Amino acid sequence: MPALARAPAQVQAAEEPGKAEATRQSILEAAARIFRRDGYSAARLTDIAAEIGMKAGSLYYHFGSREALVEAVMEVGTRRTHQAVLDALAALPAGAGALARLETAIERHLIMVLAQEDIASATIKLIWQAPAPVREKVLAEQRAYGALWRGLLEGARAAGAIRPDLDLSVTRMAIMGALNWSADWYRPGRLTPEEIAHDVAAMVIGGLAPRP
Template sequence: MQLYPAPDDALVPPPDRAAQTKRPRGRPPKTVDERDDGNRRQELIRAAARLFHRKGFHATSTRDIATAVGMRSGSPFYHFRSKGELLYAVMDEGMRSAIDRQRRALDIAKQTSSHPRAILAALIRNQFDVLLGPGSDFIPVMLYESRALNARQRASLLQLQSDYESAWTPVLEALHASGRLRTEVKLARLLIFGALNWAVQWYDPRKSASLNDLTAAALTLFIHED
């Protein structure tokens, strides 16, 4: 038992060893993949779009996609839980990009002409760009691989598709009102998209007409001129 007060410096408690070894607050340092997560994710989406377009969804393995971007075979699962989730990401990215491109094409077209035929020409030309132009792997994948999606994913894409196609309705209505479009608007829109989208099956830029030529031919087919 201590009978006398301890010296002042003895009243200071000894250092807390736990506090000395306590880790700093906050998240641990990110790995290289985590720091570059956004870029690597986009690389995977682009590579998957190319491979799904060329080989098909079922014939493309996760290893194929990983190899295309210089990853180990299991690394894509850090970014996507499954190949099906990656397929949905390809389609979602494709539709959102198509909506943005269409909006820009319409803005440019409306600056030069308000005539419905000119606006429709801009929409058709943009559709051919989306389907057949540079970086055009995304929408063809959506057209032919959507059966591999689940119901929730399909519903989400259908909403984006509706947003995209809704821009065509006012133009087709104006052409119908003027007598230049002689088919009911909804049916005309479905037939037009069916015809344009089928071009991904047969178009060859080395042998076929230019996209401008395709646009002119499509207008001649769809729109009646006095």
């Protein structure tokens, strides 16, 4: 079979960013910025388009609807946060203990949310604002991420680092709450994302530990 001189346009676009793909990306970024700033209901397609010097109608060449757009934003946000935490865990030394892994995950997740990552923090903010169908899809995708956390907590419990009277589901949700709420209240300034991440991680880890 002779090699094709050039892959079909569609495939090419999927592989290396052609113009359409690049535009799609900047639309996603712009949408994340506006959605994050205004919330789901107040964000208008006009504002999003204007953010990158386009007109609202043009967005429809790249996305089928407003809902498809939010969904895409949240899908990327979910995947990106998941991947960042996985990477951080992979970067740990081989012998890292369960607590070190949990601590790493907490800090990395929080930094994704705080460090100007519009897509990550917009995603968190939008989860409970988006229309139910979108929310369901995203939550389904987040199950894998949730499973990662469940594993981390079970590992910590097996290592004796979690007091036996705590329910692990409640624990997990309380942790996610402490982390995700920061997407709303955080304003750059007094403390760095790293400082905040450290404090929260310290609190959580300490809170899980069995009473001496």
